Amino acid sequence: MDDNALQKVADRVAIEEVLTRYCRGIDRCDPDELARAFAHDAQIDYGNGPKPVGETIEGLMAGLGAMRLTQHNIGNVMCEVEGNEARAETYCVALHILPGGGEEPDTELVVGGRYLDRLVKRDGDWRIANRIYIMDWNRQQAATMQDRGGLFDTLGRRGARAPADPSYAWWAGES
Incomplete structure (x- = not known):
């Protein structure tokens, strides 16, 4: 394999890490982690027109922070690298748990789309x-998630928003 081919592989691995960092920043509601995925002058369009990265992150933190939890999973990544630029199409399935009100149950919203x-x-x-989001499908229903009772009572660690999530201590070498 020549040096050019090796560089393309290294670039692709680095790009996939950026895509994964985006998911972590979103799910932990960590604006600093999320900002590390974007160029300082990035434009992001989730379907309502392009917006600067700072404005987008502020809006995401407000909206997602009001949710009980989210989990973004990326799958297929098609990526073409040409020098210092690349294009990628990445499939995503995201779970969102929206808190219910009063006697209303939580709502489970699952969205499938592509970046x-x-x-x-x-x-x-x-x-x-630059990011454009395409929603391909969604499903919304009363949440069925359980985190208490039976086996769940023996699981002592729960995911949380930054910095309370156990992964922050783990990455810092504290556990």
């Missing part, structure tokens, strides 16, 4: 420069 990203490599680091 169309243009990425740039600046100072050796890949970042998303």
Whole structure:
């Protein structure tokens, strides 16, 4: 394998890490982690027109922070790298638990879609420069998630928003 082919593989691995970092930032409601996935001048369009990255992150933190939890899972990634630019189409399935009100149960919203990203490599680091989100399907129903009773009572660690999530201590080498 020549050096050019090896560089493309290394770039693809770095791009997939950026895509994964986005999911972690979203699910932990960590604006700093989320910002690390984007170029400082990125434009993001989730379907209501392109917006600057700072405005988008602020809106995401407000909206997702009001939810009980989210979990974004990325799957198929088709990526083409040309020098310091790349294009990627990434499939995503995201679970959102919206809190119920009073006697109303929580709502489970599952959304399937794709991210169309243009990425740039600046100072050796890949970042998303432009993102377009395409929703392919969704499902909404009363939540059936349980986290108490039976086996669930023996599971002592629960996912949380930043910095309370156990992964923050783990990444810091504290556990």
